[in-house]
Amino acid sequence: MIPGRIISAMAGFYHVKAEGQTYLCRPRGIFRKTQHTPAVGDLVMITTDGPKGTIERIAERSTLLTRPFVANVTSALLQFSIRDPAPDLLLLDTLIVNCLYHDIEPILLFNKTDLNTKAEAKALAEIYRASGFEMHFISVLEGDGLTKLTEALAEGIYVLAGQSGVGKSSLINQLATTELAVGDISKKLGRGRHTTRHTSLVELRDDVYLVDTPGFQNLHLEAGITPEDIVEGYPEFFELGDCQFYNCLHQHEPRCVIKQAYQSGLIHPRRYDNYLILQQRLQERKEY
Incomplete structure (x- = not known):
């Protein structure tokens, strides 16, 4: 068996990156019997047969999100605009609480520095400076600050969340320098490439992954929070x-x-x- 990480999942098939290769895997039947569903981000042990493989074991998870269904997320990029739309700081604080409740580190991203927003950016920095949270001021449109952001990300899995209309999907597209090979799964299932929704990890650098769909869909305090x-x-x-x-x-x-x-x-x-x-x-x- 060799160790790997699940980087995409769709309809019971999983792409596992292991020892520099990507294998199309199915889980052992025992996981279905125990209702232990593999998740994108899982660290697993697999056996291989050419380009295919079988998931034999799933390591203990540090975190598990349900929307999207991703394991071992280490940090959340919380994206808001400096202007247009005005940042909803109550929502930002709500997401911070939700992140920490899941033992996920919040990283604050403020977009649209291209709109000559120095005064507003300074005010936002002042509000959150004492919190100690990592902050980045970026322009998704012009690419400003994105290289610095990527270089600052430590090893781990990052999920993106934030206010509506602030360019979260555009940021994912900007940061994603590789395209995950999900075509084989679609071909095997006889479906078009874009007809089935799925979650994948985009590798930004070695062992630095970004979930390709925004997470933390619950914009209210999560159940169980005290x-x-x-x-x-x-x-x-x-x-x-x-x-x-x-x-x-x-x-x-x-x-x-x-x-x-x-x-x-x-x-x-x-x-x-x-x-x-x-x-x-x-x-x-x-x-x-």
């Missing part, structure tokens, strides 16, 4: 010391260092206001 999970989405809070109460949620509690920092201008008001809104939305949902 008030404490929302706090995790605001890492700048943790640099300010301890509140009087260990379980302080920084809303109405007395002697809250976060409220004091906000009133003193040490926390950006947009971030704190969004934090309060997310906590309120969660309380209204009453799922935790």
Whole structure:
């Protein structure tokens, strides 16, 4: 057996990249019996017979998304426009919380530097600087910042998410320097190349992959998130010391260092206001 990674899936067939080659694989029947469906991104062990193979084992996953169905995602590129449309920062903060809930690192992308947006870009950088999240200001249209972005990506699997109408599909097309060989699967199934939707990994560099369809389709706080999970989405809070109460949620509690920092201008008001809104939305949902 040889180790590999599933880079595309369609109708029960899987392309597995292993030892520099790509094999068209089917999983062993045991996976169907145990309802353990292989996912794009899975690390697997396969046996091969020429260009074909069989998936024998699936390694333990670090993460698993359901929309799209991708395993072992390490980071999410959260793409928003600096202008046209104006960035929805409440949505951005929601996605940050969702990412961290799944143990996925958020990376902030602000598009459309080509629109002479220096003032707006500076304001966005100021809002998120204290959070410590990685930020990139780019132009998908002109390609500005894309080489720097690609070079900054560490080994792993990246999924793209963000606001509607900000050029997510265009960014995928810009970053994708290789075309995945899914034609063999379509030919085997007797279907046209574009008639079946599927998810694939685009290899940007060695062991740096981008999911070719936008992820995190749920634009609301995900089920299972707790008030404490929302706090995790605001890492700048943790640099300010301890509140009087260990379980302080920084809303109405007395002697809250976060409220004091906000009133003193040490926390950006947009971030704190969004934090309060997310906590309120969660309380209204009453799922935790």
